[in-house]
Amino acid sequence: MTEQAAAQTSTTTIQIGDKTITLETGRLAKQADGAVLVRSGDTMVLVTAVVSKNERNVDFFPLTVDIEEGMYAAGKIPGGFIKKEGRASEQAILTARLTDRPVRPLWPKGFNKETHLVATVLSVDKTNPYDVLAILGASAALSISGAPFAGPIGAVRVGQVDGAWVVNPTYADLESSPINLIVAGTADAISMVEAGCKEVSESDILAALDVAHAAIKVQVAAISQWASEIGKPPMQFEERLPDRTLVDRIKAGFAAEILQGVSVLEKHARSAAVAEVKQRVVAALQAPEGADAVTHGAAVSKAFDAVEKEVVRKRIAIDKVRPDGRAQDEIRTVTAEVGVTPRTHGSGLFTRGQTQVMTLLTLGASRDEQRIDGLSVEESKQFMHHYKFPPFCVGEAGFMRGPGRREIGHGALAERALVPVVPEHADFPYTIRLVSETLESNGSSSMASVCASTLAMMDAGVPIKRPVAGIAMGLVKEMDEYIVLTDIAGVEDHLGDMDFKVAGTAEGITALQMDIKIKGVTSGIMRDAMEQARKARLFILDKMAESIAVPRTELKEFAPRIITVKVANDKIGAVIGKGGETIRGLEAEFDCTIEIDDEGFAKVFATDGRLGEACAERIRSITKDIEPGEIIVGRVVSTTNFGAFVNLKPGTDGLVHISKLGAGRRVDTVEEVVERGDVVKVEVLDVAIQGGKEKISLRLIEKLGDEAEQ
Numbered sequence: 001m002t003e004q005a006a007a008q009t010s011t012t013t014i015q016i017g018d019k020t021i022t023l024e025t026g027r028l029a030k031q032a033d034g035a036v037l038v039r040s041g042d043t044m045v046l047v048t049a050v051v052s053k054n055e056r057n058v059d060f061f062p063l064t065v066d067i068e069e070g071m072y073a074a075g076k077i078p079g080g081f082i083k084k085e086g087r088a089s090e091q092a093i094l095t096a097r098l099t100d101r102p103v104r105p106l107w108p109k110g111f112n113k114e115t116h117l118v119a120t121v122l123s124v125d126k127t128n129p130y131d132v133l134a135i136l137g138a139s140a141a142l143s144i145s146g147a148p149f150a151g152p153i154g155a156v157r158v159g160q161v162d163g164a165w166v167v168n169p170t171y172a173d174l175e176s177s178p179i180n181l182i183v184a185g186t187a188d189a190i191s192m193v194e195a196g197c198k199e200v201s202e203s204d205i206l207a208a209l210d211v212a213h214a215a216i217k218v219q220v221a222a223i224s225q226w227a228s229e230i231g232k233p234p235m236q237f238e239e240r241l242p243d244r245t246l247v248d249r250i251k252a253g254f255a256a257e258i259l260q261g262v263s264v265l266e267k268h269a270r271s272a273a274v275a276e277v278k279q280r281v282v283a284a285l286q287a288p289e290g291a292d293a294v295t296h297g298a299a300v301s302k303a304f305d306a307v308e309k310e311v312v313r314k315r316i317a318i319d320k321v322r323p324d325g326r327a328q329d330e331i332r333t334v335t336a337e338v339g340v341t342p343r344t345h346g347s348g349l350f351t352r353g354q355t356q357v358m359t360l361l362t363l364g365a366s367r368d369e370q371r372i373d374g375l376s377v378e379e380s381k382q383f384m385h386h387y388k389f390p391p392f393c394v395g396e397a398g399f400m401r402g403p404g405r406r407e408i409g410h411g412a413l414a415e416r417a418l419v420p421v422v423p424e425h426a427d428f429p430y431t432i433r434l435v436s437e438t439l440e441s442n443g444s445s446s447m448a449s450v451c452a453s454t455l456a457m458m459d460a461g462v463p464i465k466r467p468v469a470g471i472a473m474g475l476v477k478e479m480d481e482y483i484v485l486t487d488i489a490g491v492e493d494h495l496g497d498m499d500f501k502v503a504g505t506a507e508g509i510t511a512l513q514m515d516i517k518i519k520g521v522t523s524g525i526m527r528d529a530m531e532q533a534r535k536a537r538l539f540i541l542d543k544m545a546e547s548i549a550v551p552r553t554e555l556k557e558f559a560p561r562i563i564t565v566k567v568a569n570d571k572i573g574a575v576i577g578k579g580g581e582t583i584r585g586l587e588a589e590f591d592c593t594i595e596i597d598d599e600g601f602a603k604v605f606a607t608d609g610r611l612g613e614a615c616a617e618r619i620r621s622i623t624k625d626i627e628p629g630e631i632i633v634g635r636v637v638s639t640t641n642f643g644a645f646v647n648l649k650p651g652t653d654g655l656v657h658i659s660k661l662g663a664g665r666r667v668d669t670v671e672e673v674v675e676r677g678d679v680v681k682v683e684v685l686d687v688a689i690q691g692g693k694e695k696i697s698l699r700l701i702e703k704l705g706d707e708a709e710q
Contacts, residue, residue, distance in 0.1 A: 023223070032048035033145035035049075065138070068092070071374075103151075121134075140152065153191065190216075190526070206527060254281050333353060354440050359434050436449035496517075627684065632681070678703055678705065
């Protein structure tokens with residue numbers, strides 16, 4: 001490194017417990033507006049921030065977050081035929097969402113310059129997860145870039161090891177931790193939460209959040225100090241608020257009509273009523289002479305949306321009246337059904353108001369597990385949940401091009417909620433795949449997918465520990481007034497300040513996710529939301545139990561059966577056969593799949609239970625030691641001048657000496673009695689080991705013919 005380069009490099013460190021996080025800038029990616037290399041242990045992430053110089057004519061903040069995983073980071077070459085990285089992994093997509101969510105609210109209203117955050121994972125040590133480092137790096141890169149970012153934010157993971165809270169635990173720590181909590185926020189408040197838990201209490205979650213926020217304050221202070229020393233001059237950008245004159249005119253002339261429109265209970269009817277009022281407003285507020293009609297129309301539309309939002313929020317937060325007339329903690333009508341589809345291995349239909357999800361379950365063999373080719377320490381998955389959100393579920397037409405980031409995120413959240421109750425693979429040796437089809441959506445289809453998936457597993461006979469339900473909470477905060485809403489509908493999510501999803505059993509929480517549109521929430525609001533969510537979860541669990549309370553004791557008719565047979569290590573080769581001949585023959589004969597692990601457990605995976613049992617019995621016979629006195633039916637495989645060799649089981653032959661063929665009479669040639677291909681019944685006279693090989697002597701009891709079943 002040259003002296004000039006060294007002089008331009010700046011480094012700061014953040015100490016969290018026994019973990020040191022290093023932030024460095026000035027050495028890499030110097031043409032980006034902000035570039036920070038984040039390191040913890042041997043995990044390194046380079047995060048860059050670029051803000052476009054040009055504005056876009058859009059009514060949203062055009063922020064994009066990308067996570068680039070180089071397989072080189074783990075010393076691996078990508079699998080498959082194309083040896084280069086392709087589509088982002090699920091972990092990368094989820095990390096991008098984790099980074100976007102706490103960053104997005106902290107920008108001036110109306111900011112419309114393209115902003116791009118890229119986190120490139122350069123090295124992973126399989127000890128320190130990179131996701132929280134990517135969030136922290138994004139915060140630091142933006143803070144020194146000169147962008148009008150109202151940060152910085154901090155981000156930590158919290159676990160619990162031997163009863164003690166651990167900030168930024170290692171992968172090894174997380175294996176034994178009952179909680180895996182990622183938290184981001186400012187020095188003042190928490191703004192994002194993502195967690196997977198093993199049925200932990202609300203009080204434990206709140207305690208973990210306090211631990212996380214204390215560490216976040218340390219990070220924010222360090223980045224603020226660093227940015228004040230080396231950051232670029234701040235970019236000037238004034239908030240673009242709706243035209244105040246237009247807002248006042250709309251409120252004066254149409255506030256009552258808007259209030260009447262937003263008070264319509266049914267979703268589509270409410271949208272139509274509000275749209276009709278908006279048309280009248282646009283028609284009444286024509287552009288002044290000489291003004292551009294398109295620009296004026298856009299300004300009127302923006303002012304109307306602001307008035308609508310103000311009316312709805314005041315009605316909820318101040319007047320305590322929700323758009324659909326429900327009480328603060330009231331849940332919409334809930335129904336649950338199971339066994340909806342006849343041929344699937346399990347199905348559940350969950351409906352809550354105008355949100356409806358059907359989950360279909362499929363059971364598979366171990367070979368159906370998902371192989372993971374990425375930087376995660378997880379290499380395979382035998383439990384999968386996939387979530388789908390087609391356009392028709394909200395009454396729209398659109399393109400369907402595979403799962404987007406939102407669908408992947410919702411699917412992962414529901415999967416995380418269900419994993420703690422799924423049986424261990426040793427107890428239920430199936431690969432389980434759940435697909436949640438969102439059929440209608442008006443608020444929290446992700447939590448509905450948790451409920452529908454629980455129903456599907458119980459319908460399929462999966463012996464889950466306890467049922468899981470989920471609920472979405474909301475918040476509307478106006479000045480010092482606020483209200484926490486149970487079971488938020490779409491309009492409350494769109495116009496509200498918080499989307500807080502909580503899933504769990506009657507015993508505790510298994511997953512939660514919180515997104516905030518304001519700068520953060522207080523511990524008091526979190527406590528209120530957690531308690532309302534607990535009561536709502538128990539209510540929904542009771543409703544689900546009316547349909548099915550416990551898992552079925554038997555699998556469905558068309559579900560595959562897995563029968564396990566223990567095979568002695570020295571008999572595994574006999575089951576597999578030369579070049580796999582025996583095992584392939586068994587699979588073809590009994591229409592099944594056979595898997596044998598290193599411990600000698602042979603798993604017979606069969607759609608037809610009777611064929612599966614027959615195959616298992618054949619394996620037992622193959623691996624059973626042959627003993628003197630046994631009567632066995634076998635087929636003559638060859639003849640010699642001194643006797644006939646009979647196949648007793650795959651890979652094992654015995655000899656009927658010519659003297660044992662005649663049943664008391666002299667036989668001159670073997671062919672006088674049996675020929676190759678004949679099926680015969682024989683008695684085992686002796687089993688001996690000679691030269692390391694098994695020698696079996698037989699006596700012919702009777703010839704059954706060449707067409708008899710063996």
